[in-house]
Amino acid sequence: xxxxxxxxxxxxxxxxxxxxxxxxxxxxxxxxxxxxxxxxxxxxxxxxxxxxxxxxxxxxxxxxxxxxxxxxxxxxxxxxxxxxxxxxxxxxxxxxxxxxxxxxxxxxxxxxxxxxxxxx
Numbered sequence: 001x002x003x004x005x006x007x008x009x010x011x012x013x014x015x016x017x018x019x020x021x022x023x024x025x026x027x028x029x030x031x032x033x034x035x036x037x038x039x040x041x042x043x044x045x046x047x048x049x050x051x052x053x054x055x056x057x058x059x060x061x062x063x064x065x066x067x068x069x070x071x072x073x074x075x076x077x078x079x080x081x082x083x084x085x086x087x088x089x090x091x092x093x094x095x096x097x098x099x100x101x102x103x104x105x106x107x108x109x110x111x112x113x114x115x116x117x118x119x120x
Contacts, residue, residue, distance in 0.1 A: 001028075001031055002024070002027055002028055002031055002096075006027060006031075006096045007024075009096050009097060009100060010023050010024055010027060010096065010099075010100065013100055013103065013104060015103055015104065015107055016107075019103055019106075019107055020103075022103070023099055023100065023103045025076070026076060026079065026080065026083075026099055027096050027099055029072070029073055029076030029077070029080065030076075030080055030091075030092075030094060030096075030099070032052075032073055033049075033073060033076070033077055033080070033091075033092060034092050035052065036048060036049050036052035036053075036073075037092055040092070041090050041092055041093065042090075042092070043077050043080075043081065043091060043092065046070060046074055049070045049073055049074065050066065050067075050070050053066045053069055053070055054066060077091065080092075080094060083098065083099065083102050086102065087101075087102070
């Protein structure tokens with residue numbers, strides 16, 4: 001789960017609300033994947049994610065949500081792997097500050113593309 005410090009770091013950015021929300025989802029996914037990997041450095045397989053999710057007490061109240069969560073974590077894992085490559089880090093070694101820097105870089109690139117004059 002995200003700590004208070006994690007949330008403060010995410011919310012302290014000047015990014016638009018939608019981008020901060022995306023970062024919160026990625027950060028939450030990162031923390032879940034780190035827990036599911038139990039301190040390992042490799043991304044857990046779908047079966048491992050399912051086993052981890054089934055052991056979470058807060059998910060026991062709605063077991064139909066577990067496959068949806070596992071699917072979303074698997075999709076987030078793909079994006080985290082790409083971010084890890086950008087930072088030359090294993091995806092599970094990423095920190096919240098890495099995600100914030102990535103989000104700011106993405107926003108800057110979009111802004112740069114918007115401000116460029118059209119090619120003639």
